[in-house]
Amino acid sequence: MILEVAVLDIKPGMSREFESVFQEAAKIIATIPGYINHDLQKCLEKSDRYLLLVSWQKLEDHTIGFRKSPQYQTWKSLLHHFYEPFPEVEHYSSALKPN
Numbered sequence: 001m002i003l004e005v006a007v008l009d010i011k012p013g014m015s016r017e018f019e020s021v022f023q024e025a026a027k028i029i030a031t032i033p034g035y036i037n038h039d040l041q042k043c044l045e046k047s048d049r050y051l052l053l054v055s056w057q058k059l060e061d062h063t064i065g066f067r068k069s070p071q072y073q074t075w076k077s078l079l080h081h082f083y084e085p086f087p088e089v090e091h092y093s094s095a096l097k098p099n
Contacts, residue, residue, distance in 0.1 A: 001036065003092045004054040004062050011084045015048050018082045025078045028071050029054065034061025052087075059091055 010018045022040060029035060036055035043049035056062045066072055080086070 002056045002059050006052040006087045006089045008050040008087050010048040010082050025075050028075050032066045
């Protein structure tokens with residue numbers, strides 16, 4: 001499993017609208033092959049900051065399967081105008097291997 005991590009800084013005053021639109025966008029990402037689940041966390045210290053965590057079966061499910069899909073264009077049109085600055089996205093795998 002791969003964990004996609006993105007810190008989303010939303011333009012001031014747009015957080016409520018972002019949360020509403022994200023619910024629609026979440027339905028899109030959930031249809032992509034290799035998608036496992038996601039979580040959107042709101043920062044307690046910075047009211048316009050969110051942490052997006054998306055679990056994928058493998059890295060290419062996100063970097064190729066999603067980002068090169070027609071659904072990504074819809075995701076992008078729904079969400080990208082909320083970000084400032086544009087988020088850096090990183091991918092992680094477990095450092096703890098089972099015995």
